[in-house]
Every structure is written in structure tokens, then in C-alpha cells.
Amino acid sequence: MKKVLITRKLIKSSEEFASKIFDVKLNHSDEILTNDELILKSKDCDGILTSITDKLDSNIIFKLSDKIKIISNFAVGFGNIDIQAATKKNIVVTNTPDVLTDATAEITILILLAATRRAKEGIDWVEKKNWKWAANFLMGKQLTGSRLGILGMGRIGRAVADRARAFKMKIHYHNRSRLNKNLEKDAVYHSSLQSLLSVSDFFSINCPATPNTKNIINSKTIKYLPNGAVIVNSARGDMIDDDSMVDALKSGKIFALGLDVYNGEPDIHSDYLTLPNVFVLPHLGSSTIKTRTAMANLAIQNMLDFFKTGETKNKVN
């Protein structure tokens, strides 16, 4: 039986599934392992099932035991793992695509609506118990008929587009390459980010975090947006240069911001917590029982396939 370290607690049924097929080391306390703990606990293992809270940079990867042949990440994003280093060390890395697409698209719509319709301010007023209806009370913007720019038209970007179409939004997108007609549907392709930004009344970040997308939304690119645009990010925090974003929120260039992910999370730029036009959630994108169960089971299955056949379909290196 292969020995596997599971770095964070999973849903019970998934831990039971893993325990049936592997000799598992579980993390009952669910405390994030330090680098030294991760290296030590995985020493006699054949694989590690990691979460996005484990930061496996080249330093750690090169210190891992040679016995480890697979790192199965419990996420679709794998920016927490140095893929080049893993490849050099002959470690296969896998992710969990598809199963979280719907849940992440749903949370994107939640933060889009909440930021746009000023939900945070509304909740504050209700909690203070001194609000009254007025014709101009907390007026927001309307999605219907507006243009939604999507950066990254992969599975999640397309699922966001499908939901936004139900709000009669017009979809525009920028992607590394243009989609075929079947996938593109009625969406308008922009070959440059600048062109996409210039038509985005609403703008959703759905691309993977790579060195190329780091701080892609910054003081220069924000200027291309129409005045009063709304931005949402349910992908990864490092796509936004937070100081520039805060300036744009304060000046009114950006009407509102909806965030589920952060630079260096769980830390959050302190102004995001105090500005009234920022709606924040604690990285809940994939957090439904159905999705988290499916993700965990897929991460386990990725390992099982690899140990059985030497191949696994969700390999990212």
C-alpha cells in the first residue's frame, strides 16, 4: 500500500476513502504544517496531498524525500507549488479541474451582485437599525444590459459568462487565444487586455495566477476601464496591485470591488476592510459540500491513477 501525507483535514468521507486505498497520515488538528513539519512528515511517503495553504517553493521541494513521486493539489490553482522545481525533482503535480467550476462561478456572481448593489453598506445600515427607505438610498448599478469583461475564458470564465447571460449582460473576453465558436457563443474576443478593459463596465478576473498575470490590474491598466467600473476577483489575489486598486476605489474611478481572494491571504489589505465599496469573502469559491467532496475525491483519485499506471489525467507538469 502506498503511503500518503494529507496535509490538511478533508471532509470525513474523503478521509475514509483515502484511508481505504492508502496508508494515510492525516492532520487531525488541521493546523497548517510548517516547512520543516511538511518535510519531516512526508519523509517516508510516496505522495503528498496538498492544499493551497501549503507553499511548496523550490527550497522545500528540493528538500523533499526522493521517495515522493506525486504532489496532488486539492485545488484547480497550483500557484502554491513551484512546478519547475517539482519537474526537476521528477515529482508529478496534479490539480482538480472541472469539479469546482460551477461553485466558483456562483461565488463570482455573488461578489459581482454584492459589490454592485452595495450589499456591505446595506448590511451595515440594517445592523445599525437606523435606516429608512428613501428614493436615493444606497443606489447601485444594474447588471442588465451592461458589458461584462472576462479576463481568462477557461472553464470558470465561461461558466461566469453563462450565468451573466441570464442577467442579459453582453460578454467580452480576453484570453491567450480566441475560443472556437461553440465555446465563444456570443462573446466578443479582444486580442489585448487594454481593449477588453476599455469596454468593461464590469470586469471579472478568471485567469490562472502566473508570473505574467501578477499585478496585471495596476495603476496603468485600471485607467483603461470606463469610469465607475466594478471589478471582481475570484481567481487569485496576486493579479491585483492592491495599492493602485485602493486609490481607484477612493477616487471613484472604480465604483466597487468584490473579492474572494487576496494577496498573501489570509492577510487582507487593511483598506479593503474599511472602504464601503469593497465586498469581501474569505476564499469561499469552491466551498460547497458537493464541490469540496468532489475535489478531495479527485485529488485522491489522481494519486491512485498515478500509482497504478504511472499516468494521471490531471497532471500539470
Ligand code: DGY
Ligand atoms: C482552487 O481550487 O484553486 C480554489 O481556489 C481552492 O479553494
